Amino acid sequence: MVKTLGGAGGLSTLGLNLPRRPHATLSRDDGYCATVLASFVVMVMLVMTIVALIFMAALIGVVGLSYETDEALNTDQAGDCVADVWGNQPSSYGDLDLPRDFYDIYRSAGQEYSIEWYYLAGIGWEETDHGQWAGDGSHGPTGLERDTTNDWGAAGPMQFGIDPDMPASDAWSTYGVDGNGDGRKDVWDPRDAIPSAANMITKYIDERGSIEAALYRYNQSNSYVQAVMDTAARYESGDFTITAPMGFLDCEVPDPNDSVADGVVDFVEDQVGEPYEADATGPDAFGPAGLVHAAYDDQGVEIPDDFDELHDFPNGARVPIGDIEPSDVLFTASCDTDNDEDSQADHALVYTGGDTLVHASEADDEVVETDMDDIEDCSVVKVLRMSHLGDS
Structure with a gap:
């Protein structure tokens, strides 16, 4: 399967494609060069991309830590209570496996923002395997750990840019929503990040007229758009397996009586x-x-x-x-x-x-x-x- 990682709003303006994991390869989108000429930092990234060539194919962005059933950690909606990681790195990846709670969030966000859930799931898979990938260790932080970004300033499971001074820019401040109603917009929490992506994509559809054009606005790579559409089609057809939930829980768990x-x-x-x-x-x-x-x-x-x-x-x-x-x-x-x-x-x-x-x-x-x-x-x-x- 050909994959890319873009970024919600920010990395779409950069178009960089870096490797996510050994089984995901991607040809670069040559059309992105025009978007990277303005910045020395971006030029350095371009040189790195050319040198790495085969290895640098899909942007790591928000790639996540993987879930191993019994080892799920309490990733809470209250900042200080959120675990540093979501789970343990897996020994292997299932084809299009979808954690149950991610599945539920995609569906509810799709219903709320009038977008088919499988498009959101396609984005989540292409960006981060729904938070199940720990990275290959080649390109610095993944941006999944709380209060961190990847090297391009993107964070969270839908790879939102959160730093206007970084290549990924800051799409979060414009499109981020409080999806779980806890009074805060948390880019690292899928319960906020996935509805935020739905919010962004539906606005892009209104602007550009089609889901394909909206996805290109999300990440300016034709191969990324095709990969998301292909993956979404498989989710729509039911060609996937629901796995154990990642577990996003309230931080204050009362003691039993x-x-x-x-x-x-x-x-x-x-x-x-x-x-x-x-x-x-x-x-x-x-x-x-x-x-x-x-x-x-x-x-x-x-x-x-x-x-x-x-x-x-x-x-x-x-x-x-x-x-x-x-x-x-x-x-x-x-x-x-x-x-x-x-x-x-x-x-x-x-x-x-x-x-x-x-x-x-x-x-x-x-x-x-x-x-x-x-x-x-x-x-x-x-x-x-x-x-x-x-x-x-």
């Missing part, structure tokens, strides 16, 4: 063997959400009994999978996707400690215990803590 947690665990363990019934809340049968609701209701904690409302319960606290505690609720979905809403979370399990989960299983037609090892990493959507809502 031990008394409530113990009561929830005891309750669900006592229901093992009770019949399964999709929407039942007990006492003689349970559905997945109904079992969770009944367990917390037994401890005086009021939570929804509807699955979707439980999944989106605003008073619940998201926690990293590595910090899961007894009574926390694990939401999962099938690892397979046909590229529609059915790929969202569809099951809930209560973690009871050790390697054990309890849940109302349709397949078993009863409430059962399940080993954590039986849960595929790619299926985990999120973990929700609610024991802290109980009285101390």
